[in-house]
């Protein structure tokens with residue numbers, strides 16, 4: 396009888412023993428992390444723990460790093476940021492980086508296409524209805540929440556299916572946080588993969604399947620989000636609650 400090998404699913408994103416330095420100062424001390432296709436992993440931790448540095452290192456934006464980064468099973472370690480993006484990954488930075496002197500429509504027209512699954516402008520407006528009435532407004536005229544929606548919309552234009560989101564709810568009013576939450580849950584249902592950096596732990600528990608806690612530049616605990624209270628208990632000592 397022939398044996399059928401079990402089908403193994405490749406992680407959408409794999410980070411192995413990642414160490415990163417800013418000049419002489421080491422910020423990451425061997426981060427191991429993986430995100431399966433369609434999974435949302437929350438990355439939490441105190442200020443300065445290294446969350447943003449993990450995302451920047453995955454994108455290849457920091458010059459001094461060691462370890463390995465695999466995107467969709469392909470080794471991206473020696474590739475530059477543009478080549479990593481072409482492997483299907485999109486980065487939404489903490490500072491949102493919306494072009495202030497371009498309109499919403501122009502901001503959405505700008506990103507390069509990296510694959511066939513890029514959302515149309517209409518699909519982005521369906522996901523973020525607030526943006527549609529702001530179509531001809533300049534980036535600089537938008538509220539913080541609208542800028543965040545535009546920043547997420549922009550990476551969805553590219554066709555990226557793995558999203559790295561850095562504190563998408565930071566500084567936003569609860570009503571806007573709920574709109575972003577609804578959009579991320581819609582994207583999750585559509586099979587997008589996400590690594591979600593957040594300080595808002597309640598938000599993480601509502602969106603993520605699994606949460607990793609980072610402390611002093613290393614992942615120190617992980618929990619699946621089976622029961623939100625249990626997940627909170629498992630990670631509480633690593634959080635600012």
Ligand SMILES: Nc1ncnc2c1ncn2[C@@H]1O[C@H](COP(=O)(O)OP(=O)(O)OP(=O)(O)O)[C@@H](O)[C@H]1O
Nearest residue numbers: 417420421422440441442443444445446447448449
């Ligand atoms: N440009 C930089 N130059 C030097 N050190 C930096 C730089 N950016 C970050 N660091 C240091 O690297 C460490 C990790 O910072 P990082 O920004 O990744 O933390 P974080 O978890 O994202 O924090 P926050 O919650 O405040 O956004 C910190 O000690 C920080 O001071």
Ligand SMILES: [Mg+2]
Nearest residue numbers: 446447448489
């Ligand atoms: Mg940060």
